[in-house]
Amino acid sequence: MVAIDVSEGQLATARRLADIHGSRIEWLHGNAETVPYPDGSFDVAVSEYGAALWCDPYAWIPEAVRLLRPGGRLSFLTNSPMLTTCYPLDGSEAGFTLVRPYFGQHMFDWSGVEIDPGGVEFNLAISDWFSLFHQHGLEVVDFLELQAPESATGTQFVVPADWAKRYPSEMVWKLRKKP
Ligand SMILES: C[S@@+](CC[C@H](N)C(=O)[O-])C[C@H]1O[C@@H](n2cnc3c(N)ncnc32)[C@H](O)[C@@H]1O
Numbered sequence: 001m002v003a004i005d006v007s008e009g010q011l012a013t014a015r016r017l018a019d020i021h022g023s024r025i026e027w028l029h030g031n032a033e034t035v036p037y038p039d040g041s042f043d044v045a046v047s048e049y050g051a052a053l054w055c056d057p058y059a060w061i062p063e064a065v066r067l068l069r070p071g072g073r074l075s076f077l078t079n080s081p082m083l084t085t086c087y088p089l090d091g092s093e094a095g096f097t098l099v100r101p102y103f104g105q106h107m108f109d110w111s112g113v114e115i116d117p118g119g120v121e122f123n124l125a126i127s128d129w130f131s132l133f134h135q136h137g138l139e140v141v142d143f144l145e146l147q148a149p150e151s152a153t154g155t156q157f158v159v160p161a162d163w164a165k166r167y168p169s170e171m172v173w174k175l176r177k178k179p
Helices: 008-021 057-067 081-086 126-135 161-166
Strands: 002-005 026-029 042-048 068-079 107-109 120-122 138-146 170-177
Touching: 002 008, 008 026, 042 057, 057 068, 057 126, 068 081, 126 138, 126 170
Parallel strands: 002 026, 042 068
Antiparallel strands: 068 170, 107 120, 138 170
16 A cells, blocks of 8 residues: 655654554655556555645546556545535635636635635536546546535534535545556
């Protein structure tokens, strides 16, 4: 098992947790858009708000495909493009108003916003994700739009529970590299 992250600090935390659980993992300090491994090295690739949010899909999706053997699986979890359409421009909570175009979305730079400045994130319209997968020989095995349960309250990562009960705040793609 191999894990990659650009942050030494995050890798140190991951190493500590892996030791607690007795997991044997090789740690790479680097950019998930260019992974120093030969073609077809992996059976499975997973991203949970790592490359899936912080890397450019037009770079990291072809890189993940290169790293997988034919028939290998790629699964990732990230924000829904519906959510990115409703994030206010100042960095505050997601609201019920559309604040930017859905079509053509790609890069979001949160570094200059008033509330809780962040980094540069990426997302695409669903049809653009499909085109990208098709272009790189990935079949869609499953696609999930996550809905908050009725019991959810409060706000998590700037998404109010009421919002996430009505609209998909997160999505999961399960993909397979064509044999
Ligand atoms: C929200 S965390 C989630 C990480 C992991 N899935 C977890 O559950 O701990 C996002 C991670 O992506 C890393 N990251 C951001 N850009 C990256 C890149 N270009 N290549 C590799 N990792 C990156 C960050 O350093 C951070 O550790």
